[in-house]
Amino acid sequence: xxxxxxxxxxxxxxxxxxxxxxxxxxxxxxxxxxxxxxxxxxxxxxxxxxxxxxxxxxxxxxxxxxxxxxxxxxxxxxxxxxxxxxxxxxxxxxxxxxxxxxxxxxxxxxxxx
Amino acid sequence: xxxxxxxxxxxxxxxxxxxxxxxxxxxxxxxxxxxxxxxxxxxxxxxxxxxxxxxxxxxxxxxxxxxxxxxxxxxxxxxxxxxxxxxxxxxxxxxxxxxxxxxxxxxxxxxxxx
Numbered sequence: 001x002x003x004x005x006x007x008x009x010x011x012x013x014x015x016x017x018x019x020x021x022x023x024x025x026x027x028x029x030x031x032x033x034x035x036x037x038x039x040x041x042x043x044x045x046x047x048x049x050x051x052x053x054x055x056x057x058x059x060x061x062x063x064x065x066x067x068x069x070x071x072x073x074x075x076x077x078x079x080x081x082x083x084x085x086x087x088x089x090x091x092x093x094x095x096x097x098x099x100x101x102x103x104x105x106x107x108x109x110x111x112x113x
Numbered sequence: 114x115x116x117x118x119x120x121x122x123x124x125x126x127x128x129x130x131x132x133x134x135x136x137x138x139x140x141x142x143x144x145x146x147x148x149x150x151x152x153x154x155x156x157x158x159x160x161x162x163x164x165x166x167x168x169x170x171x172x173x174x175x176x177x178x179x180x181x182x183x184x185x186x187x188x189x190x191x192x193x194x195x196x197x198x199x200x201x202x203x204x205x206x207x208x209x210x211x212x213x214x215x216x217x218x219x220x221x222x223x224x225x226x227x
Binding site: 002004030031033035042043045048050051055056058088090092094100101102103104105106107109 | 146148153154155156157158161201208210211212213214215216217218219220
């Protein structure tokens with residue numbers, strides 16, 4: 001157990017639908033990062049939150065959004081889902097910035113059918 | 114977009130042999146990190162080397178960094194079957210204040226056979 005908890009582990013949904021992925025960071029970590037891993041794109045950075053505020057954005061689609069709540073857990077919302085959104089979605093946390101290593105959760109496998 | 118390119122894409126060795134993976138990157142960095150991923154699982158942080166360091170060791174791992182060539186290598190000595198996994202390099206940049214970005218390479222798939 002890495003200390004980063006992601007739910008659900010698996011999700012199967014239809015095109016056009018909306019889903020929410022949840023992440024609880026390691027205790028004490030203020031930064032949360034979301035990554036998408038697919039076979040053709042590899043590991044892509046989506047977005048970073050620090051203590052409730054958005055700090056950095058990567059290749060996140062406009063159909064996707066995220067937020068970090070006062071208790072530091074984070075949610076990634078994916079809407080108008082397409083087949084190509086099928087991927088592993090990882091959440092990671094760190095104490096401050098990338099000065100140290102990230103702790104990754106075990107991921108949510110999203111399948112869009 | 115991928116910051117790092119890793120070489121080789123796949124590596125198959127026998128238990129007890131050493132495994133070397135290389136990583137090249139494009140922009141300036143604060144540090145470079147290596148992660149391991151077992152099939153379909155989360156990534157595990159292995160080792161971090163800062164931009165002003167040239168070599169670092171951790172157990173059976175040895176990492177080198179050449180910032181002039183924008184390249185790094187990971188050496189796993191005396192490999193074991195349990196080392197079978199994908200290995201990723203990741204370059205870290207602090208953007209502003211608390212904003213940071215960790216960009217992953219394409220990964221090397223390591224297979225260690227008995």
